[in-house]
Amino acid sequence: MKKFLFTVFSVVLFLLVFVAVYRVWGARLNAKLVKVAEVKRGDLILRVKAPGYITSRRIFTVTAPIAGEIKGLNEKVVVGSTVKKNQVFCYIVPTAEEEKSLQEDLKFAEMNCELAEKDLEVAKKLYEMKAISYQEYRAKEISFLREKSNLEKLRAKLEPKPVYSPIDGVLVKAEVKNGQIVTAGKELFVVADLNSLVAVLNVFESDVNKVYTGVRGNILIDGEVKFSGEVENVSLIREETSPGSAPTYKVYVNIINRMDPSAMLRIGGTVVGELTYRVIRNVKVVPLEAVNYEPGSLSRTFVYVYKNGRARKRYVSVGETDGTFIEIKDGLKEEERVITSGSYFVKDGEWVKVEKE
Known part of the structure; x- marks a missing residue:
């Protein structure tokens, strides 16, 4: 009788261990593919980007x-x-x-x-x-x-x-x-007068307070930097826009240097201005896509830290962003790795697999 009970107990224990191991290895085998990035220090260059056109002062x-x-x-x-x-x-x-x-x-x-x-x-x-x-x-x-x-x-x-x-x-x-x-x-x-060319940018009302006389930036044509310039005037009058469109203000940028020797500016030609209004140096940054927001709250932000094959949820305090990277004020240490691509689809504690570049 004792021998029978021992045998049953051994079989049950084996099955429990097998199921546990199967679940662990099964979860690892079916782990979601993600990309990760290291927490590092860097500079954030904050820019206002706006479309515009070329005209002349004279x-x-x-x-x-x-x-x-x-x-x-x-x-x-x-x-x-x-x-x-x-x-x-x-x-x-x-x-x-x-x-x-x-x-x-x-x-x-x-x-x-x-x-x-x-x-x-x-x-x-x-x-x-x-x-x-x-x-x-x-x-x-x-x-x-x-x-x-x-x-x-x-x-x-x-x-x-x-x-x-x-x-x-x-x-x-x-x-x-x-x-x-x-x-x-x-x-x-x-x-x-082609010697008095100026770029007129239509800057959104939400960004216009970031721009002021003396701010420098680049003038892009077809997505490529062609000229550098400096803000010489910011209009105080809001432009008329179509219903439903965000209000804009005109910002006048003096053309300073030709970055591309072959580039030509033409009266009425469309351009895009990138105006650098602030540079934050030597701060901890991660890719912007690594940061998630708690549902229903834009003030609570978190990331998933990649550790020992699992995604570990961690709340962080964030600062400014340049549209590609975001400043981490608190919650992460340098060289820790955070999940970037795929972070929206994982859960805390879930097994993940790092996709090879």
Whole structure:
């Protein structure tokens, strides 16, 4: 009887041990694959990232000096071409109907001027003979000068009026053609100074207080750093945005250095600015994806420490983040390893397997 009981006890004990070992090794064999990273010291470079465009501080609008018809348009002057100061774009002449009217007025003005000049000559002789007073002579002189001025104005109206560039720069807009009738003051050309380029960034309201005059950063084109710059002005006026869009403010960045010798900036070209507003040096950091938040609480953060093949949950105190790494203020020691990829799917105490890089 005793022998039988001993045998039963041995079998049960063996089965319990087998089940326990099976569960342990089974759990280890079915361990979730994770990636880990060491807790280390490093620098956090905090940046504000915002889209924007290139413009110039010196943009001049060239308007029609008089009403009339466009003539002699310079075919070499096209949008995107460089222009020189005082380079003629085109001329404006009176329309055919206006020219006919001016020619008629000119004939009368020439006749009136000729008569006034003869009257002045007669008045001069009479004055020299003391036949008339100085006031009478002066009246004839003023009458002649008035007619002469009127004649000169009419002749000037018949002369082609040149339209020219006010500066050295690049032509960014030209909406004219030969034969086009324009009114005085109509916009004809827009010229920009390429030596005064500035990046205008649309910074979210939540980030704008981090940016101030003197903050430096990089200007990216197609995702690559092409230029460096410095903030010269932060607008105090919120930009109008479409319903549901986050409000933004304009930040003006002076272009300082060309990082890529082959890079070109074009008026209106889209860019992305990365402005470095703070650098935190020599702090403990881990990849941002290693940090998890307790459900229902954004203030309680934790990580899973990889230790002896298991994931061990540990609460930590965090600081700033640069979007890739996050500062660990308390809760971890240097060289400890934390689970990064896969941390969201593991549980405290669960067996895990580190995925080979």
